[in-house]
Amino acid sequence: MVNREFKDRLYGHLATVGQALANGHRLELIDLLAQGERTVDELAGEARLSVANASQHLQVLHRAHLVSRRRDGVQVRYRLADPSVMRLWVRLRDLAAERVPDVAQVVAEEFELSDELDAVEHVEIERQLSAGNMLLLDVRPRQEYLAGHVAGSISMPLEELEGRLAELPREREIVAYCRGPYCSFANEAVRRLRAAGFRARRMALGYPEWTLAARPVRTGAA
Amino acid sequence: MVNREFKDRLYGHLATVGQALANGHRLELIDLLAQGERTVDELAGEARLSVANASQHLQVLHRAHLVSRRRDGVQVRYRLADPSVMRLWVRLRDLAAERVPDVAQVVAEEFELSDELDAVEHVEIERQLSAGNMLLLDVRPRQEYLAGHVAGSISMPLEELEGRLAELPREREIVAYCRGPYCSFANEAVRRLRAAGFRARRMALGYPEWTLAARPVRTGAA
């Protein structure tokens, strides 16, 4: 076969992208970067990695052209190289959730109560939000809200929630969202809101999926 | 963080899917299986692997739930577990082609003439085909044609092409398709057809992409 060498080189180069996806810590870093730009230090802290270790994983992602970086003073800020990277990651994640029993089981154990949280779909959120029937709460850390959030949402990180209950309406339904379907911030927020007597549900997916669906977003403070 | 253990397990299980994609030979096997069901022996032959080695790679893909298999007499036939696997593979391939310079370069070297082959898009093919202005040629091995082909296409494997030129029309344009954008069967067919005086072009993508676009397909002989 004359083009055996071509195939070997082609599939070999394609495999560098696959290799970048072949480690759990790197997938977690991609998931974090799907929320927005981060420094090495922040990523290491969130993923419970040493800075040196996080840096090495980020080099692998960078060599596979999945992330880009820029120096900002003494820090280096990483981001996903392209929206298509987020699409690839979401597809991998969703395929695994659907087809790999281990993934489905781990998720089911952690989210056993999520049915009771009445996850709300994107379409309904846009409808109720524009009708003024709903308050949308971004319960991620503030930094992520500033980097980008659903248009019309209010930032209320989980740590602040208990102290700011007085700001919330009792006549409107409250919907909380966070980083994605497997992030527990929104679940926890809904639990606490219901315990305090509010009508609350969680958004089915998270902020990255909202952006992928090309729905309206804002950056900076509300 | 209370759910650190959950995250480690979740991302760890997700990484098994990534690991399955982390080897060039396995990506080639997935690409072959995108054409249809294959035995271990056939896959090993096409990918230039020993049967034992191919079998081991297929075990990895099977453990990641990307392929399924069935015993057929003395043979075992593998197939992609789900259309979503093909979508994941296509997305990985296209992302790499777009973002990884090594991939782009290897493809450019091999397909330097492809601009001259006037690749035809799906939409135009459906239009011209139903109008009777076009003959669509499936130049993959016959077995792949039988496993599934574009509705209205004719099977003419590359080896048979020279001997069957008399069957082909000179008043209609001929479009050849094969396994995908990086498969060279169609390029080669177009070259030979033009050399014999026919009007010929290649389809931009291949059979797997046609099925993913939910366009009409047939199985078995024409």
Add this chain to the structure above:
DNA sequence: AGACTATTCAAATGGTCAATAGAGAGTTTA
């Protein structure tokens, strides 16, 4: 039983990962 196909095993090789120490690069302080 014999032929054929696929899987498993064992061994050799080469690669990946995490941890540590230390080197660069950029900023602030003395």
Add this chain to the structure above:
DNA sequence: TAAACTCTCTATTGACCATTTGAATAGTCT
């Protein structure tokens, strides 16, 4: 300007994992 400091990257090490090969084993059909 130099020194101290912060953040990030690199080099090295040892443990572990991935890949390939050839031989042995298991399963199926005739």
